[in-house]
Amino acid sequence: MKRLSTFLVVMLCLGYAFFYIPILSMMFFSFNKSKLATVWGGFSFDPYVRLFKTNAVWDAAGLSLMIAVISATFATILGTMAGMALARFKRFPGRTAFSGLVTSPLIMPEVITGISLALLFIGIGYATGLMRGATTITIAHITFSMSYVAVIVQSRLASMDRSVEEAAMDLGSKPAQVLFDVTLPIIAPALVSGWLLAFTLSLDDVVITTFTNGPGSTTLPLYIFGQARLGVKPEMNALATIIVTLVGTGVAIAGILMHRAEQKRLRDERQAYAANK
Amino acid sequence: MPDDGGKPQSGPIWLDAAAKPFISIEGVTKRFGSFTAVDNVTLKVFKGELFALLGGSGCGKSTLLRMLAGFETPTEGKILIDGQDMAGIPPYERPVNMMFQSYALFPHMTVEKNIGYGLKHENMSDAERADRVKMLIDLVQLGQFAQRKPHQLSGGQRQRVALARALAKQPKLLLLDEPLGALDKKLREQTQFELMNIQDKVGITFIVVTHDQEEAMTLATRIAVMDKGVIRQTGTPTEIYEYPRTKFVADFIGSINQFEGEVKSSKKGFVTVSVPLTNTEMTVPHDRDLPEGSKVAVAVRPEKLTITRKAPAKGVNAVTGTVVDLGYFGKDSLYRIKLASGALVRVNHVNSKRAGEGERVAVWEDKVWLTFDPSSAILLAE
Ligand SMILES: Nc1ncnc2c1ncn2[C@@H]1O[C@H](COP(=O)(O)OP(=O)(O)OP(=O)(O)O)[C@@H](O)[C@H]1O
Ligand SMILES: [Mg+2]
Numbered sequence: 001m002k003r004l005s006t007f008l009v010v011m012l013c014l015g016y017a018f019f020y021i022p023i024l025s026m027m028f029f030s031f032n033k034s035k036l037a038t039v040w041g042g043f044s045f046d047p048y049v050r051l052f053k054t055n056a057v058w059d060a061a062g063l064s065l066m067i068a069v070i071s072a073t074f075a076t077i078l079g080t081m082a083g084m085a086l087a088r089f090k091r092f093p094g095r096t097a098f099s100g101l102v103t104s105p106l107i108m109p110e111v112i113t114g115i116s117l118a119l120l121f122i123g124i125g126y127a128t129g130l131m132r133g134a135t136t137i138t139i140a141h142i143t144f145s146m147s148y149v150a151v152i153v154q155s156r157l158a159s160m161d162r163s164v165e166e167a168a169m170d171l172g173s174k175p176a177q178v179l180f181d182v183t184l185p186i187i188a189p190a191l192v193s194g195w196l197l198a199f200t201l202s203l204d205d206v207v208i209t210t211f212t213n214g215p216g217s218t219t220l221p222l223y224i225f226g227q228a229r230l231g232v233k234p235e236m237n238a239l240a241t242i243i244v245t246l247v248g249t250g251v252a253i254a255g256i257l258m259h260r261a262e263q264k265r266l267r268d269e270r271q272a273y274a275a276n277k
Numbered sequence: 278m279p280d281d282g283g284k285p286q287s288g289p290i291w292l293d294a295a296a297k298p299f300i301s302i303e304g305v306t307k308r309f310g311s312f313t314a315v316d317n318v319t320l321k322v323f324k325g326e327l328f329a330l331l332g333g334s335g336c337g338k339s340t341l342l343r344m345l346a347g348f349e350t351p352t353e354g355k356i357l358i359d360g361q362d363m364a365g366i367p368p369y370e371r372p373v374n375m376m377f378q379s380y381a382l383f384p385h386m387t388v389e390k391n392i393g394y395g396l397k398h399e400n401m402s403d404a405e406r407a408d409r410v411k412m413l414i415d416l417v418q419l420g421q422f423a424q425r426k427p428h429q430l431s432g433g434q435r436q437r438v439a440l441a442r443a444l445a446k447q448p449k450l451l452l453l454d455e456p457l458g459a460l461d462k463k464l465r466e467q468t469q470f471e472l473m474n475i476q477d478k479v480g481i482t483f484i485v486v487t488h489d490q491e492e493a494m495t496l497a498t499r500i501a502v503m504d505k506g507v508i509r510q511t512g513t514p515t516e517i518y519e520y521p522r523t524k525f526v527a528d529f530i531g532s533i534n535q536f537e538g539e540v541k542s543s544k545k546g547f548v549t550v551s552v553p554l555t556n557t558e559m560t561v562p563h564d565r566d567l568p569e570g571s572k573v574a575v576a577v578r579p580e581k582l583t584i585t586r587k588a589p590a591k592g593v594n595a596v597t598g599t600v601v602d603l604g605y606f607g608k609d610s611l612y613r614i615k616l617a618s619g620a621l622v623r624v625n626h627v628n629s630k631r632a633g634e635g636e637r638v639a640v641w642e643d644k645v646w647l648t649f650d651p652s653s654a655i656l657l658a659e
Contacts, residue, residue: 171395
């Protein structure tokens with residue numbers, strides 16, 4: 001190993017400090033006995049106890065999760081269809097317009113998407129009596145997260161060997177069957193990452209949700225945002241700490257699983273070549 | 278027009294004018310934009326044939342095969358399989374299976390599932406299906422790998438899975454795109470043999486694409502030599518090797534020496550060609566009428582030249598030069614002779630007598646004569 005110069009070590013530590021000190025201090029203050037977020041009043045679990053007694057938090061979290069699961073699922077289905085159309089059909093009437101529409105939420109400022117959706121839902125509300133709330137939030141989330149899925153699926157399909165699908169067709173499968181037997185299983189990892197991305201995008205969206213929510217439909221980010229405007233309370237620190245811990249554990253487990261899979265793949269490959277000798 | 282090689286006689290089916298071809302490719306052209314990948318190809322393949330499409334990289338072999346399988350639509354012309362026009366018939370309804378150049382294995386399925394995939398559309402019991410898969414796995418000797426996924430296999434093993442998968446449905450026509458490219462020499466010969474065996478057993482018609490002329494010669498009943506989308510010649514391996522029609526075919530199949538010249542006189546089935554390069558005249562048989570003065574080449578395979586140190590009698594086809602290169606391969610030797618004009622001629626000399634050191638027919642710097650029988654030379658027109 002090459003020795004790191006003092007300069008590099010200092011820069012590295014500063015970098016880590018920049019990323020982690022805010023999170024660590026937030027975690028630290030989540031055990032604050034004082035009700036004021038920034039004044040240390042001694043160690044205690046009180047903020048957690050108070051948090052667990054606040055029903056509004058759990059309602060908001062439940063709503064957020066529900067919206068995230070439903071919108072990610074629909075976004076994956078619709079986004080996959082859009083991605084396939086873009087990857088597989090090089091020419092059809094309106095392709096350019098379609099392609100622009102699919103990718104526009106990626107580049108459009110969120111406020112603008114939010115305003116336009118709000119106007120749309122208000123209009124629909126007048127016409128049909130649809131109340132703004134969980135449904136409109138879900139529809140809005142599907143709208144922007146399917147763009148991400150479409151882009152992921154499109155690039156995955158572009159790099160996929162088409163002859164595999166041709167082989168399935170050659171062996172007697174009709175196109176629909178080829179899709180389920182071959183194409184979807186092969187691009188499954190892209191679908192999973194698309195779903196996860198849509199899920200996280202929905203889970204932490206504030207701007208578009210603000211424009212499309214209605215009375216009684218407060219998602220978790222909206223709730224936290226609302227609370228923080230009244231001054232950061234230790235309960236919010238506690239909630240954030242819980243979320244960070246959950247996410248951190250999830251990432252660590254995923255990392256370990258991926259490492260194991262990679263190891264297994266390498267082992268298998270070596271075995272294959274050894275057996276071929 | 279296809280060149281069916283020679284006059285009709287009883288024997289091979291392709292010489293029978295009344296025989297119905299199994300596959301009939303009629304004036305097929307395929308263009309990608311302004312690029313012509315396959316150019317007005319007409320070809321007849323008969324039941325039970327093992328037909329080879331031979332040609333260099335990018336000459337349109339795969340494209341022609343893909344049109345037969347139904348993945349590409351001909352820009353012009355039509356394709357009939359078993360008398361049925363294939364226009365508009367999708368790949369999954371054609372009585373054809375294909376082994377892809379890239380293997381195209383299903384990466385998420387085991388070897389067993391890959392091979393059995395086509396059988397799920399077949400009307401057979403589970404036990405029959407399992408039997409068929411087992412038989413195919415044994416055939417390609419992949420028994421111990423049945424539960425592996427393609428990424429856990431070496432290139433040659435993958436190729437064998439692809440072959441077994443294409444054979445599974447026992448199609449009427451099997452298209453093989455470079456089926457043996459990734460195999461080592463021994464396995465390759467073994468698999469060639471297996472292919473011929475399988476073909477004998479199940480009687481299906483094979484069209485094999487290859488750029489390896491030796492493979493084509495060993496495997497095929499007939500060969501079509503392709504170049505830039507055009508079929509240059511069709512015939513049995515012997516016809517293609519012994520009677521190439523053009524310089525391209527002669528060059529492509531094996532090596533050949535060409536002496537360019539002009540027709541001087543022509544009588545009784547023989548022409549005399551004056552060859553300025555060697556300052557001699559050569560007599561060769563011909564079956565076409567060539568006017569005096571037309572540009573031709575006399576082509577002789579290296580193994581059909583005799584090398585001597587004695588000047589030959591007058592009237593014998595001969596050229597003279599000095600030995601510049603000598604390769605000793607045990608059973609034969611390869612000489613390269615430099616003519617006065619500077620051109621190099623290759624000669625294969627079979628070492629039929631046991632020779633001690635220094636007793637060779639000729640060694641470096643020797644002045645030698647090369648003679649050949651008129652009947653072993655070929656006359657190639659431009
Ligand atoms: N979809 C396509 N679009 C444009 N050009 C194509 C397409 N498919 C093939 N070609 C061109 O057609 C020509 C013939 O291709 P083909 O794959 O038939 O060659 P091949 O004889 O099989 O060569 P190889 O021995 O290298 O496999 C090539 O020049 C190739 O670039
Ligand atoms: Mg090819």
